[in-house]
Amino acid sequence: MYRIQIKDMDFEQIARSGQCFRMEPNEEEHGVWRIAASGRYVEAVKEDDVFLFSCGEKEFQDMWAGYFDLQTDYGGFKKRVDSEDSYLKEAMEWGWGVRILRQDLWEMLVTFLISQNNNITRITGSVKEICKRFGEKRIGLGLAVSSDGGWVERSKSYDAFPEPEDLSSAGLRGLAGLGLGYRDKYILSIAKACSGPEGREWLLRLKEADYTSAHSLLMEQYGIGRKVADCICLFGLHHVGAFPVDTHVRQILEVHYPQGFPLERYQEYAGILQQYMFYYKVNKIPRGKLGSI
């Protein structure tokens, strides 16, 4: 286990920010989060700004510190936004624990192809089913309450995200019943594009490309348009200048930024601000609906 203090981070908020669909509460252990990414698995609990992870320090530093983007000071972004931009300030205050995870590129390609014209519940279900059906079953370390009330490590099974070859060999018939709808052919196409040595080389080129080149490389793929390409740039390549505009963000811009969002001012990190705004719009409790919840 590894204990560490981390500012500006909250699992609940990250999990609800629509960037990650493989972070979920452990139903058996209250307060424990299950996190699967890049073929690895960890569980964690949080108390204020102190986190306990089920892995050792080396595994944490080698894998999870990067995944949670700990080298980036998110508090700094909060200080740099326009002090007169009340909507953005509210959004960042509401989603104080949102960060941009450094997730696996291949996983993001599949995930955000699924996300188009779709809702978060269904996306999560599809991703989970894909891992269950095609991913390798593995044993990782989780957390459990010990007899003295503290935490102990306990082995836990999980499904790794499948490899491109696993999906390309499945074919359209194999991809049926996952709730993908018409997106199945897009998934199959990207799986083929990422398979084999040539596919891995293409992924590598994508990782080495700058934002503009990466975006146009992505747009060449079947089923990837402007918005999905921006999501993959932001969440799979960590080009935090990318600013995906979906229906929610478009509505935010229409209502709160009729003169246009100041993209020039925030060129270097607009995607991070987008994430706070998205989270705020999707998760804030609407006035008048308080009674019904």
Added chain:
DNA sequence: CTACAGGCTGGTG
């Protein structure tokens, strides 16, 4: 029943 999900493709004007 309709409307809507973190849109894209392919066809038309």
Added chain:
DNA sequence: CACCAGCCTGTA
């Protein structure tokens, strides 16, 4: 270039 119907399917 802009515009837009159609698309899978679960949920409100």
